[in-house]
Amino acid sequence: MRDAKLSTEELTQALAKLPDWALREDEAAITRSFRFANFRQAFAFMTECALMAEKLDHHPEWFNVYSRVDVTLTTHDSGGITRRDIELATAMNRASSRPD
Amino acid sequence: MRDAKLSTEELTQALAKLPDWALREDEAAITRSFRFANFRQAFAFMTECALMAEKLDHHPEWFNVYSRVDVTLTTHDSGGITRRDIELATAMNRASSRPD
Numbered sequence: 001m002r003d004a005k006l007s008t009e010e011l012t013q014a015l016a017k018l019p020d021w022a023l024r025e026d027e028a029a030i031t032r033s034f035r036f037a038n039f040r041q042a043f044a045f046m047t048e049c050a051l052m053a054e055k056l057d058h059h060p061e062w063f064n065v066y067s068r069v070d071v072t073l074t075t076h077d078s079g080g081i082t083r084r085d086i087e088l089a090t091a092m093n094r095a096s097s098r099p100d
Numbered sequence: 101m102r103d104a105k106l107s108t109e110e111l112t113q114a115l116a117k118l119p120d121w122a123l124r125e126d127e128a129a130i131t132r133s134f135r136f137a138n139f140r141q142a143f144a145f146m147t148e149c150a151l152m153a154e155k156l157d158h159h160p161e162w163f164n165v166y167s168r169v170d171v172t173l174t175t176h177d178s179g180g181i182t183r184r185d186i187e188l189a190t191a192m193n194r195a196s197s198r199p200d
Contacts, residue, residue, distance in 0.1 A: 039159050043150045050143045059139050065161040 003075055003082035014086045021089055029074035030085060034096050036067045045069060048095045049088075056091070058084040103175055103182035114186045121189055129174035130181060130189060134196050136167045145169060148195045149188075156191070158184040 006014065015021060021030045036042040042064060053059045061072040071092060073085040106114065115121060121130045136142040142164060153159045161172040171192065173185040 039150075040154060043147075047143075047147065050139075054140060059166050061163070061165040063161070063163040066159050 002077050003084055005075075005078050005080035005082060006086075011081060018086070018089050018093065020093065024072070024074075028080045029072050030081060030089060031070070031072050032089070032092070034069040034071065034092075036069070036096075039066050042067050042069050045096055049092050052091045052095065053088065056084065056088055058088050060088065060092070102177050103184055105175075105178050105180035105182060106186070111181060118186070118189050118193065120193065124172070124174075128180045129172050130185060131170070131172050132189070132192070134169040134171065134192075136169070136196075139166050142167050142169050145196055149192050152191045152195065153188065156184060156188055158188050160188065160192070 011023070011027075015023060015030070018030070021032045023029075024031055034042070034045065036045060046062070046064065046069060049060065049062075058075070061074070063070040073088055074080065075082040075084055111123070111127075115123060115130070118130070121132045123129075124131055134142070134145065136145060146162070146164065146169060149160065149162075158175070161174070163170040173188055174180065175182040175184055
């Protein structure tokens, strides 16, 4: 089943709990840039996120160069941001702040 | 030690053996877009490449969305393409064509 796009109010509430995430200019995606100490830590984070993404059946768009991972979350089928993006963003925050 | 940028002749020879890779317009990087059946296979490929990258101590710039992995290889320290990029490109080709 297709998820509904979040309303402006739902989105505002959700983003208040995700202060490190930014709304993309077209308001159809949220983005965050994660920084780590090195490639090894950046890719360990990506691996954990990949497993979560498979479990949630919702996948990030992401760019990695060395210790940096730039993430964009959107729900293509719904043409915007849904609860799945908020779930994945929250899970990625947790994964990034876990001690090694 | 910093690797030397490949000469135009060396680069031409190297790229002749990497027909799926394209020279970026500024000639300072090579790029290839890999396609897989799904995210799982795309990320399995990325994981294998990440291990190789650590071993070679040379890392890709890459973007992933679902089953697609867009790769850019360059040697920042040398300001262009070196033998390390050719080595990593060759290894990534092998990793992408391995049977599951």
